[in-house]
Amino acid sequence: MMSSNWFKDAVVYQIYPRSFQDSNNDGIGDLNGIKQRLPYLKKLGVDVLWLNPIYRSPDVDNGYDIADYEAIHPDFGTMDDFEQLLSATHENQMKLLMDLVVNHTSDQHRWFQESKKSQDNPYADYYIWRDPVDGHEPNNWGASFNGSAWTYVPERGQYYLHLFAPEQPDLNWENPEVRQQVYNIMRFWLDKGIDGFRMDVINKISKVPGLPNGPITEGEVYGDGSRFTDNGPRLNEFLQEMNREVLSHYDIMTVGEMPGATPEMARKYSNLDGSELNMIFQFEHVSLAGNPDSRLGKWNDRPVKLSQLKHSLSRWQEGLDGSGWNSLYWNNHDQPRTVSRFATDDPGYRVKAAKMLGTTLHFLQGTPYIYQGEELGMTNVHYTKLEQYEDIESLNAYDEYVKKEKIVKPQTMLKYLSHMSRDNARTPMQWDETQNAGFSEVEPWFALNPNYQEINAKKELLDQDSVFYYYQKLVELRHQCPAIRYGSYQLLDPKDEQVFAYLREYQGTTLLVINNFTAETIERDYDQGKGKLLLDNYPKGELSRLRPYESRVYIL
Template sequence: MNPKWWKESVVYQIYPISFMDSNGDGIGDLQGIISRLDYLQDLGVDVIWVCPIYKSPNHDNGYDISDYCDIMKEFGTMDDFDHLLREMHARGMKLMMDLVLNHTSHEHPWFVESRSSKDNPKRDYYIWRKGKNGGPPNNWESYFSGSVWELDPRTDEYYLHLYSKYQPDLNWENPVVIDKLHEMVEWWLKKGVDGFRFDAIAHIVKTKGYPDADNPNRTPTVRAYGMFSNLEDVHTLLQNLYDNVLYFYDIMTVGETSGLGPEQALDYVGDGRRELNMTFQFEHMFLDAASPGSGKWDVVPWSLLELKKIMSNWQTVLHDRGWNANYLCNHDQPRSVSRFGNDLFYRIPSAKMLATFIHMLEGTPYIYQGEEIGMTNVCFDSIDEYRDVETLNYYEEKRKNGVPEEQIMSAIHHKSRDNARTPMQWDDGHAGGFTTGTPWIKVNSNHMEINAGNAVKDPDSIYNYYKQLIALRKKYKVIVYGSYELLLAEHTEIYAYTRTLEDQRLLVILNFFDTEPEFEWPAGFDPDQLELLISNYPQSKDHDIRSFKLRPYEARVYLQQRV
């Protein structure tokens, strides 16, 4: 079982620019977070993951860092950060920083020097290459569209950026870079932070020689993720970071590692690997993509059978060997109730059902801000109302290729990262209570109905349901450490599974649709010996029948105490 505090924790993710504005400038800030800590303490969360708050020109909302040891002025000062850390710790909550080690901002002093001349001492802090055949060094495609290479006229060479051209990749083959990053990580740990979410950590190693991907003509750019994702040397570098820095602190670490399955994940999180506590897996995030190779924008209906297959594989492979990080949405993904639930007619029951699903799995559950009140996707009418660099790049690329405006906007409405980045909806007043000024991005118009003020007061709200789930997780070790077994593997509407630890067994029953499928009590479960721990509908006794109909998006969790 190997108990750890970070296994027993519930994490709440804050996207600071959109969480709470304290000074009326329309931008969320650290004092705004402090003002809402009592709300998070009441919810019952243990760890708060704060997306990047470092000094940044903000081309990618803070994921382009220009100074690792300073705070973005829009968010506040280092004194504000120290205040935030003290206030969290005073409430028994821990702070997990979001740290980008794959790249910096193009305004970072290291890169300013690196690009100044070919013989600058910091030239090799980044990845520079000469062009080939009048074009970039190879045909790799950026995650944000276009080439990963940007020509710098000053030296007539290209620098590599897996994301935006404003985010040049660091050269992890340079030992000086590694030493400086290690020093920076320890600097934050000495300040008292409780962990790190390592952004894009799977990409810090690239294929040596930077060959072309499989495209003899080299055009257009092609997705070559296998050339710079989860390569073997990543593990050597992470073990080096662990042995030299992380080992000496009792912290929580999670890596963003796209493009792998559970067996590969064990290379990062397996017991004894000396790397990370857990990783974010992305397999279920591609369920509604036409194909992994087509990118996220080509939306298709997702399959419950495929969701079961993916999640069950992660649950069983990692059990007693590693640890899961369980989530359905974050700052890069659409709102979960709009994607996997029904935000029109069954928003409340489907949001509760999805919460039950995530919190009853083995692994640390993550709540993204607003998920606990059932915030939904936003459908802005015009591209001018969007702010996300990935979304804007996608729009421009598709317009150039002649794709109809209506088709482009439909994809954006489904998959833009701005779906998760609209301001937190605190009340039904101006800007949803997020700011007294003009918000940096528009507030979802449904804040009049969907807001934390309403949710906290309503005993039957999604928020108060989350409180129950979190309280149950703290009470029953079987929810944290129990083994997982899938039931009804081929059922197209019901997702049911058990969790077992010693003499306790959970039965989790979830209807993922607006239908009313029949559920039959599985063998080994006597309804008269089951305790209903939680449900998103009022329950009557079903004990006199062998089967019953589930209501739309119904969730039930039963406890069986075995003798």
């Protein structure tokens, strides 16, 4: 059994390959582009690179619909390109994490193409098939991307389950042959030398037997099946089997994406005996400001209430201390940009706000994840027209709520998309102020954020007071200071709606972390005068006065 805990000391940088760097001028980011930018990532100081899916895919959901797990998508390069990137990453003393998407495949995957032919072929039970009920779907579940979670296939006379798009059929994890096929895929990549996996919606692989109808909100067409698909009855069993058969034989890190998980559940999934995963991605803190109209779910433009954010993050800090391990993130490929979401992207305050948010997160206990461009303070793109969007979730939501159900006006829904769409995170990386922001010499696959001439890596690397160098310092401090990595956590003033302040303590070292989440200058006294200032995102100021979006860290 491997017992290395290097993941606890690491900082991870997430790369969305399609939008990171184009090396062959086809407008799409690729593996050689990532290799080209390794010196930049080395300069930032990160330890691990996590790549979103690079497998062969029809790209219905930007690579999360995989047609061949052991082949590279031609848009990104070749297997030789991947192996060169992996080697170069290791030569630069960084590790590489792959995205593992095994709750579902593409409907173009060979397994599904065979499975749908009949009810008695070798792949017939690789997916979740059910007979019609009274001529209709087997149950009332809705899919995450809107519409029914079931699609009918005449050849079999049955429906198949897809919790996401119809082109993403769910695998049947109850079938031991499916599990062994998945483990073989994992070994294929681990034997190449990769350093672990981020596992996409891994807590949906065990469904409640019988697949009961879900509750229906008034006005909704479909039921919510999440209570029967998330954190199901055999999930721990499946993860333990995966660990015994594969994970425990390699010195790697694993993180499981688990919407709907609680700290109590996470203590099992990320337990310290190493029998399942190292950590999970939970969604609680990024789901706080849902729409009051429950039919609209995440679609809103409301600010997050600070007391709720503090309560959520503190619940996880306290809940896993000494019994599990946290992942720490503000944004990723599925979430809007952090400065736009949790602070402000107003040009007057954006830099201070980005640094403040970085401080808040990176001084918590857990493994921090930096999403590409976060270290530059990149912002939401603020689209105003539907045709500017590309993401299937956003387009389906507009179609469902504006055109079909007519429960929200077009301009209101566009405001919601501007605030919450996944496309905000997927605009190309902003490298410099030249045409196409140094991402490509041709028009990119997706439009650039127009502010790239003001916000870009070249400009920030020339400015010692930039967001980039502040993040570099955050990474450096985490590497140097055990109290940041391992210290206990204590929230101060839970009901304060302006300041997020907390203590970290480890082996006699106490850190006081103070973050002003407002554009106001405010007075706060935490006895900080007794300590030594370790970090501040402003020049030295008055001891008890916090300037707009100011962050300070003291060693007491």
